Amino acid sequence: MTMSFIEVKKLCKDYKIAKSEKGISGAVKSLFHREYTVKQAVRNVSFSLEKGEVVGYIGPNGAGKSTTLKMLSGVLLPTSGTVSVGGIVPYKNRRENARHIGVVFGQRSQLYWDLPISDTFDLYENLYNLPKEQFRKNCDYYIDLLDMKDFIDQPVRQLSLGQKMKANIAISLLHDPDVLYLDEPTIGLDVTSKKVLRDAIKEINAEKKTTIILTTHDMDDIEAVCKRLIMIDQGQKLFDGTLTDFRAKYNSGFSLKLEFDSVPPAWQKCSQYELAEQSEHQWIVRAADGISAKDAMIDLINRYDPTNLYVQEERIEDIVRAAYEVNK
Amino acid sequence: MKHHVKLFYSFFQVAVRREMAYRGTYLAGIVGQWVSFAATFATIYILVSSFGMVGDWNGAEVMVLYGMDKLAYALGASFFFNFSSGLSRRIRSGEFDGSLTKPIHPFLHEILSCGYNIGYVSHISISIIVLVIALSALQYHITLHGVLLILSMVVSGALIQGAAFIASSTWSFFTISDHSVLDLMYDVRDFIHYPITIYPRGIQFILTFILPFAFMNFYPAAALLGKEIPTGYPAFLPYLSPVVGVLLFALSILLWNWGLKHYQSTGS
Amino acid sequence: MKKYFVVFQKSLKSEITYRSAALAGIVSALLSFLIQIFLWKALLGAGVRQDTSFSDMLLYVILNSFLLSLTKGNVASVIEASMIDGTISMELLRPMSFKYYTLANIFGKNIYGTLIRTVPVLVIGSFLISPASLPDGAHILLFVISTVLGALLMFEVTYLVGLLAFWLQRCWFLSWYLNGFLTFFGGTVIPLWFYPDFLSKISYFLPFRYITFEPVNFFLGKTPVHSAWLPISAALLWLLALSAVDKLIWHAAVKKLAVNGG
Numbered sequence: 014m015t016m017s018f019i020e021v022k023k024l025c026k027d028y029k030i031a032k033s034e035k036g037i038s039g040a041v042k043s044l045f046h047r048e049y050t051v052k053q054a055v056r057n058v059s060f061s062l063e064k065g066e067v068v069g070y071i072g073p074n075g076a077g078k079s080t081t082l083k084m085l086s087g088v089l090l091p092t093s094g095t096v097s098v099g100g101i102v103p104y105k106n107r108r109e110n111a112r113h114i115g116v117v118f119g120q121r122s123q124l125y126w127d128l129p130i131s132d133t134f135d136l137y138e139n140l141y142n143l144p145k146e147q148f149r150k151n152c153d154y155y156i157d158l159l160d161m162k163d164f165i166d167q168p169v170r171q172l173s174l175g176q177k178m179k180a181n182i183a184i185s186l187l188h189d190p191d192v193l194y195l196d197e198p199t200i201g202l203d204v205t206s207k208k209v210l211r212d213a214i215k216e217i218n219a220e221k222k223t224t225i226i227l228t229t230h231d232m233d234d235i236e237a238v239c240k241r242l243i244m245i246d247q248g249q250k251l252f253d254g255t256l257t258d259f260r261a262k263y264n265s266g267f268s269l270k271l272e273f274d275s276v277p278p279a280w281q282k283c284s285q286y287e288l289a290e291q292s293e294h295q296w297i298v299r300a301a302d303g304i305s306a307k308d309a310m311i312d313l314i315n316r317y318d319p320t321n322l323y324v325q326e327e328r329i330e331d332i333v334r335a336a337y338e339v340n341k
Numbered sequence: 342m343k344h345h346v347k348l349f350y351s352f353f354q355v356a357v358r359r360e361m362a363y364r365g366t367y368l369a370g371i372v373g374q375w376v377s378f379a380a381t382f383a384t385i386y387i388l389v390s391s392f393g394m395v396g397d398w399n400g401a402e403v404m405v406l407y408g409m410d411k412l413a414y415a416l417g418a419s420f421f422f423n424f425s426s427g428l429s430r431r432i433r434s435g436e437f438d439g440s441l442t443k444p445i446h447p448f449l450h451e452i453l454s455c456g457y458n459i460g461y462v463s464h465i466s467i468s469i470i471v472l473v474i475a476l477s478a479l480q481y482h483i484t485l486h487g488v489l490l491i492l493s494m495v496v497s498g499a500l501i502q503g504a505a506f507i508a509s510s511t512w513s514f515f516t517i518s519d520h521s522v523l524d525l526m527y528d529v530r531d532f533i534h535y536p537i538t539i540y541p542r543g544i545q546f547i548l549t550f551i552l553p554f555a556f557m558n559f560y561p562a563a564a565l566l567g568k569e570i571p572t573g574y575p576a577f578l579p580y581l582s583p584v585v586g587v588l589l590f591a592l593s594i595l596l597w598n599w600g601l602k603h604y605q606s607t608g609s
Numbered sequence: 610m611k612k613y614f615v616v617f618q619k620s621l622k623s624e625i626t627y628r629s630a631a632l633a634g635i636v637s638a639l640l641s642f643l644i645q646i647f648l649w650k651a652l653l654g655a656g657v658r659q660d661t662s663f664s665d666m667l668l669y670v671i672l673n674s675f676l677l678s679l680t681k682g683n684v685a686s687v688i689e690a691s692m693i694d695g696t697i698s699m700e701l702l703r704p705m706s707f708k709y710y711t712l713a714n715i716f717g718k719n720i721y722g723t724l725i726r727t728v729p730v731l732v733i734g735s736f737l738i739s740p741a742s743l744p745d746g747a748h749i750l751l752f753v754i755s756t757v758l759g760a761l762l763m764f765e766v767t768y769l770v771g772l773l774a775f776w777l778q779r780c781w782f783l784s785w786y787l788n789g790f791l792t793f794f795g796g797t798v799i800p801l802w803f804y805p806d807f808l809s810k811i812s813y814f815l816p817f818r819y820i821t822f823e824p825v826n827f828f829l830g831k832t833p834v835h836s837a838w839l840p841i842s843a844a845l846l847w848l849l850a851l852s853a854v855d856k857l858i859w860h861a862a863v864k865k866l867a868v869n870g871g
Contacts, residue, residue, distance in 0.1 A: 373785030380793035
């Protein structure tokens, strides 16, 4: 059996959380003896990735996404289980691993607040001991790709969230890592910046063959850049497969948008359709499983005679929400 | 090695450029610290000279004591103060995890990326001035031997101070705390502002063998000026500062690494 | 008046929740007291100098650190922080005076820490301080009056310096200047009566000695009742003068904010 590029086997991580006791005597007591509760942040998660894959790692807050990334990048030791990235065990050979990975942990900036980005670039050239030529080439490539020319010489404190994120991503890629871990790269960004980032991530993956794992809350990120999806909740893996399979597994149907010129007729309750949203001249109607789009359209036109009718595939965001609900 | 020197230099450049981004503040800060230290030096000098002696040390001798302490402290603090006082915050904000994803030891990366407080230039300059004035008032004959002795003592003192900073910061790996351990370190350090011979034997013992801050200034100054050390202590003790410095520094790094291991396995 | 009291209560309450800080405060206060005990034992022994005994000096040290910890505050860093995160305009919209809001805040913050630090020191001190050092009724009254004035004066000085933050990018260094002057001319570390004559004369013309030094002088009975009017009226004059100045600076600051934005 050949090994995949990234192998995660039966990975577990427990956190011990100290109970805090009340009162001064409690504070004194806690100096000597503490009681803990154990939280299982990651439970028995296994997956493998081939070189060059882009995988979306999703789950609600506190699902264990960041904890997994921290174990993959060598920040945390697993409680049990194993990780191997390109043949290296990150938490045993942290420094060697660090040469081959790029990490961006959300908005936690690696940049110096008072200085332009170019200063941090120079620092990383020395930190990773990069050959001059590789460094120059990559600088030019990422400055161009992420459209950073206009703000490369401005102090970081004057930059927008989107500009800082671009810079953080560029910095984590200067040493041509094999893997890039992105923890919530688009959080808090506006629509345009999100699009630029998504396009850039796709481009980097195509051009440099970088393996990418990204966690996100924004399902549009997943749809735009990932072919594959791993979903966890409460530390456990719920799904691992292609986006198409994900839809097939969790999709509960589709919805239709009906628009009316005048006041719509009264809604007739029935088992096949559900009125999901309703405004003055517009309905969103969800169709039950097993009805074809063609039948639903004909049926609804006959019943309500709308001016316009659109069929909408269910948004991945709604599917994910439904999947979490099922898990509860 | 060559790589490390280059690395060191490029981080140092960044530290300087960061301060220079606020040149006015930097200068005002330097002058402010001079004002503050000059005031402290002057009050202590006034006190001791108005009484003549404190524990057999006269005003100028106490100035040597205080100047050596400040100089060694500032050297240690310029590398380790930001590192030590910021660790807790950096762990909470997740910036510390960033240091764990870099291809150098996280200890080194922390020091390189948040150390170098070049503001300590003011401490260093004023304590050198005070030392020079005090030594010449004592008509101390500067010899090469004496200069080497002073330098080695100051470097050892800086190592002891560095060790104190490193050891205090280790606490941050275990608990989400404020600076209370660092504050406690400062409270204990305050004891060495005066010759330790004024304290009871228990405190002398602690400052020599348990929390050996006395090796930062008291023993070096005693060696330099030929002052009495606590009775019963071996006569070579004042010359042990370099050994104590290197030993404590190494121990503190071991302690820090142990704390780091704990952090990596519990992620507190 | 009531709203300021609420501010005071709120910041007092939020201080009480930091238990480990309280513990650290007690240890820290005891350690620094210990140093002072041995220092003055070494300097004075059983003797008396400048009419000051060991027991007097312990009282001096305790009262000084009590008064300092009650009144310390970093107004500049508060203003700086709210300038950076942009909340300064909200501070100005509050239906109360920024000055008295800050005053209530500082005392609320300090009072708990001060008690925590002072009580253990007093307990130990009570074994070492002789009744001869304690004042009579008139001097206690004078001490209380001048302490109130001194605390207000300390606030006035820190507030005034803090207002400079409106014109500075960063202001951590302001407290260094203040500390320097307070240490040297305020007699907070060493009583001014041990100073050379010309220095102690200069100190009369600066506000710093009226903050903690003069109140402590009353407590130790060093200032006779008939000359009490001098330090008390000096403190009053400084208070009036400085609050006139801070009004001017405040108006300039508000104008600057209105022109440049927060």
